Amino acid sequence: MAVETNQMRKFLNDPARVVKESLAGLAAAHPELLRYDAAAQIIVRKDAPKQGKVGLISGGGSGHEPLHGGFVGLGMLDAACPGEVFTSPVPAQMLAATKAVDGGAGVVHIVKNYTGDVLNFKLAAEEAADEGVKVSSVVIDDDVAVQDSLYTAGRRGVGATVLAEKIAGAAAEAHADLSKVSETVKKVNERARSFGVALSSCVPPASGKPIFELPEGQIELGIGIHGEPGRKRASLGSATEVVDVMVEAVISDLKPKKGAKVLAFVNGMGGTPLLELYLIYGEVEKKLRAAGVEPVRNLVGSYITSLEMAGASLTVLELDEELTGYWDAPVHTPALRWGI
Amino acid sequence: MAVETNQMRKFLNDPARVVKESLAGLAAAHPELLRYDAAAQIIVRKDAPKQGKVGLISGGGSGHEPLHGGFVGLGMLDAACPGEVFTSPVPAQMLAATKAVDGGAGVVHIVKNYTGDVLNFKLAAEEAADEGVKVSSVVIDDDVAVQDSLYTAGRRGVGATVLAEKIAGAAAEAHADLSKVSETVKKVNERARSFGVALSSCVPPASGKPIFELPEGQIELGIGIHGEPGRKRASLGSATEVVDVMVEAVISDLKPKKGAKVLAFVNGMGGTPLLELYLIYGEVEKKLRAAGVEPVRNLVGSYITSLEMAGASLTVLELDEELTGYWDAPVHTPALRWGI
Amino acid sequence: MISERVMDAATITSWMREIDAVMRAERDHLVQLDAAIGDGDHGTNMVRGFEAVVQALDADAGAPPGKLLVLAGRTLVSTVGGASGPLWGSALRSGGRLLGDSSTFEGPQLVEVLGAALASIKDLGTAAVGDKTMVDALEPAVETLRSQLREGTPLDQALDQAAAAAEAGMRATIPLQARKGRASYLGERSVGHQDPGATSTALIIRALQKAVGEGS
Amino acid sequence: MISERVMDAATITSWMREIDAVMRAERDHLVQLDAAIGDGDHGTNMVRGFEAVVQALDADAGAPPGKLLVLAGRTLVSTVGGASGPLWGSALRSGGRLLGDSSTFEGPQLVEVLGAALASIKDLGTAAVGDKTMVDALEPAVETLRSQLREGTPLDQALDQAAAAAEAGMRATIPLQARKGRASYLGERSVGHQDPGATSTALIIRALQKAVGEGS
Ligand SMILES: Nc1ncnc2c1ncn2[C@@H]1O[C@H](COP(=O)(O)OP(=O)(O)O)[C@@H](O)[C@H]1O
Ligand SMILES: Nc1ncnc2c1ncn2[C@@H]1O[C@H](COP(=O)(O)OP(=O)(O)O)[C@@H](O)[C@H]1O
Ligand SMILES: [Mg+2]
Ligand SMILES: [Mg+2]
Ligand SMILES: [Mg+2]
């Protein structure tokens, strides 16, 4: 094989091109669903813009796959703006995506609450407005690990982003108007909370080095989705103990009403196999019932990741009839598909 | 957290119970599709046995999730027999599964070609016959990395297993008879070839140690799905070079006819993120076209894994109208779903 | 005369107990050997199997030796999985069937029992000596025991030599390239490693010598 | 008198070139700082941005300094992403707008340019001194330059002191707990680390001093 060898445990050609090459592969695999606009570096739903339908776009750094590109398609996103790995995309991408999906009914921007994402989407929304496109931006901030206070940039947007994209996507597909679709994103964000833990760091292709060193037998509690360390480090206990921490953190903050029906989303960070994710789900399900809520819907798998980080996050969404109906509505994207 | 800490980067309670706890979680997450018979340690389709329908079961060591339990459901498997991690299940499990899914039309056993799986399924088939159940066993051996000769146990069963379970599952759902369903499994096996590579080893929960040490910058070529080293080790080149090796190995052995329509399955071994799998698919797609075949269907993701091993495999299936029709038929399982 | 040492159910029970003890002791070593050319589970597989065998026999005390062997074999088949489970499981089953209901047996029958075990392993696994499997340890053990007893060597000495032959066969697997089982997938890379199944087989024969020795 | 040093488009171009050079040189250091309390991309972000700025300016030679600054800002916004892109991008854009079409400018206007840059960063990012951000380096630099020039210090000496003030502000971020940006997610764990954005900001001011010095 090559003389000049790749020192990462990764399949890459040029670290500077990994995002572009991956997007090209995504489009090659799903031509029936989406296209890749390489010039603008955006993934666009094949049949966009749909006249009269509210456009739904999101975006953020890459390295969280399938988020966001893998959620472009029927009943979910109309376009995704992927930045470099763990780096917010730029306003030009968001503006191009906004124009590509505007069917005259306006466009909703789903923005994860990171300073970079927020600032870049803000500049993009201003430019879009200058160009006469109605844009409504909603910030997702569901991570209970971060106190929302004057002393932080506010809570991070994590797992609830996936749920908001699915649910608001269903609303948009049902021809809800601009304010209804953005209200739906807000509603999901208000009724969802998340908490994540890591058992390893991950290696961004650009640096080729782990973002931090986590010795075996240790766990990072309260991580985000950028391979960053968490709020604190502890010694790793049993899965039951870890799930106790996750459920307690989420439920004590969400404060669902007794007997509430919830959606439980057990998400893998990329390097934790399904064998363990289902083991975790089994524990989560028991503990949620013990906490007096009823998991009537669930999602188990690696949907919002930090490259190959070993870890998991729990998101709990308090459902109502409307949200349940939108969740169950047909979706057809590379990463989520049902009802069609 | 716990005083006595877990030295693996894994979410576990007791390594001896990881499989059972994971299966319980799978069943808790998908009660509409399947049930877990803890006594027999098998996963059974919820509505089994279906009178008049051929039963389709498979099984093997655990650690390959979603295979096989994640493929139990409508249009795919009727039951799965999960052994301990990387250890074949025992005949008692296979016998229980066979009886649980026999709707009077007989049962097909899909057996990956590993000595342990083959011998245990053989004993189970004998016992089932003694009990009057018609059983037809088909062995999958699609791995081109192993020469099939007097000097080996024959080719391993890898990626083609997933395709055979989907395609034969559709045939069984369409009420094909016992010989037709087992012929369909054979047909997939004959028309499919696979080749896998690894960029890391993996850590079985029982031993807590990596099966082998692979330094960064090295690649194992011709691996199976049990975290074992491959046929040879080389220095890791670019993704393009690795894909060249995979496509060449598969195509030169499959020898598809010019212009053949194929299904290209890019599978992750568990620890390789989707970002890279799609990058690989982009390369595979170009090279297959260059090799004169047309990828008209594809599957990209981690479907037959080695715990958290970093690596990927390529499976190419030469399609015809019948196989394409069965592939496109509705499927509803935890890991594969479309058309419903 | 020692060579007329009479064996019974207790011999089988203590043989299985000896195996259980030595498999626990050698578990990690067997795992390492299997990790090198297999999938790293042979030690756990054997421990899981023989733990279950010992439990099963305790539950079924008082049965004749043949029945105990059949029970041990069935237990291995239903608890081990992997390649070694059906192979050793069928081996003990056919060995046991051969003893029927007789409550005691002597050296010559022991040879037949081990011969039947070897035959069923070769029949099921289609391996021959030189393929780098458990057969490389078991076949020389059986032949040595048979010839030694024919020459009138006392049973425990004959068993000692059979165990030594198994250990020699085990070591002889090191330079071989595997032709059966997972190790065969490695091609030349299997050369230079001792076969885990041959290793556990040598332990099983040594355990037999101990069990028979104790009883006399 | 040196303090009447007149600057022009060439000053802006060489400033951007100096920044490009120093960001490449400090890239890994900035990555390490960001890896400790952020996400490890600040070095790559700044390099990607200022490489693009230098290319853009080469393409647009001959434009007045204000236009070049606006172009540099737009280029940062459209290439960097992350938090630093919009922040430094808007900063240079508003600094540039302030110069309008005039082909030259002097010390007092330079102060206004940097003041406008600081103002737009604070406006967009809502950070104040002490929040452990680039503001901790930029604000003291601007104030020092303003006061020094008011006291009649020659421009290049004043810039030298401004850069020193930025470096002091950069070091002063070490003991702080971050209140803005990713580092704030770490809570107390952000204490003891130097802020990457404050570090690149100090490099940017030092580069300005170099660029102005060269020209004189
Ligand atoms: N066809 C065969 N015939 C005889 N023995 C075999 C055969 N295949 C494998 N073995 C033995 O089985 C051993 C491996 O057993 P084990 O690790 O428990 O099962 P698995 O290979 O399924 O993980 C090998 O070391 C070898 O001695
Ligand atoms: N709200 C803010 N106001 C001013 N500067 C900020 C703010 N948030 C972050 N920064 C600066 O940005 C730097 C990080 O930039 P960079 O790593 O390029 O972006 P990102 O954090 O999106 O990865 C921080 O070190 C800090 O100095
Ligand atoms: Mg970033
Ligand atoms: Mg095994
Ligand atoms: Mg083994």
Ligand SMILES: [Mg+2]
């Ligand atoms: Mg950063």
